[in-house]
Amino acid sequence: GENVEQHPSTLSVQEGDSAVIKCTYSDSASNYFPWYKQELGKGPQLIIDIRSNVGEKKDQRIAVTLNKTAKHFSLHITETQPEDSAVYFCAASPFSGGYNKLIFGAGTRLAVHP
Amino acid sequence: EAGVTQFPSHSVIEKGQTVTLRCDPISGHDNLYWYRRVMGKEIKFLLHFVKESKQDESGMPNNRFLAERTGGTYSTLKVQPAELEDSGVYFCASTLFGGSNIQYFGAGTRLSVL
Numbered sequence: 001g002e003n004v005e006q007h008p009s010t011l012s013v014q015e016g017d018s019a020v021i022k023c024t025y026s027d028s029a030s031n032y033f034p035w036y037k038q039e040l041g042k043g044p045q046l047i048i049d050i051r052s053n054v055g056e057k058k059d060q061r062i063a064v065t066l067n068k069t070a071k072h073f074s075l076h077i078t079e080t081q082p083e084d085s086a087v088y089f090c091a092a093s094p095f096s097g098g099y100n101k102l103i104f105g106a107g108t109r110l111a112v113h114p
Numbered sequence: 115e116a117g118v119t120q121f122p123s124h125s126v127i128e129k130g131q132t133v134t135l136r137c138d139p140i141s142g143h144d145n146l147y148w149y150r151r152v153m154g155k156e157i158k159f160l161l162h163f164v165k166e167s168k169q170d171e172s173g174m175p176n177n178r179f180l181a182e183r184t185g186g187t188y189s190t191l192k193v194q195p196a197e198l199e200d201s202g203v204y205f206c207a208s209t210l211f212g213g214s215n216i217q218y219f220g221a222g223t224r225l226s227v228l
């Protein structure tokens with residue numbers, strides 16, 4: 001079955017710096033890769049996603065890149081702000097016909113210091 | 115529109131007792147998923163309902179766990195009898211069948227088995 005590895009487990013940056021979180025997956029059938037942000041006391045919230053027919057996607061300060069050959073994808077956050085502090089999860093899924101069981105990485109705790 | 119809601123937010127029980135978790139998906143969402151995060155590890159898939167039918171229960175740990183979704187609306191997850199290793203945060207997520215594959219998560223139920 002699918003296995004997702006996520007690194008680093010913790011990341012500390014200064015406000016305004018960039019943050020990069022990397023994930024690798026094992027199942028070449030996976031074609032949908034969402035990133036979730038979980039703030040304290042809340043559930044995971046989707047912040048950006050990418051499908052296997054796209055190499056890069058950007059939404060304001062957040063971007064995701066996908067390398068299908070190497071089976072890895074990354075989250076890039078530029079100009080980090082204290083409110084970006086949270087736990088970030090990557091996930092992979094062989095989305096098909098409206099059904100998409102998500103396989104998650106172990107999470108990255110991001111701390112942005114003012 | 116109300117999001118995914120889960121009850122209770124926190125449950126503390128003793129080993130051997132029974133606990134029932136409840137999830138109310140977003141209205142109209144046919145797909146309902148249960149996940150669990152144990153001790154800071156990855157969020158793991160437990161099972162998936164399409165309406166009232168179990169589509170995939172490959173992630174259920176053992177027969178002490180029973181999930182139901184009578185009428186295809188809210189779902190319950192019962193643990194009986196609870197063991198120490200069942201402690202963790204249980205998340206529920208929902209999506210529209212055949213629509214966008216974005217999974218919307220509830221805030222989770224933190225289960226502590228003492």
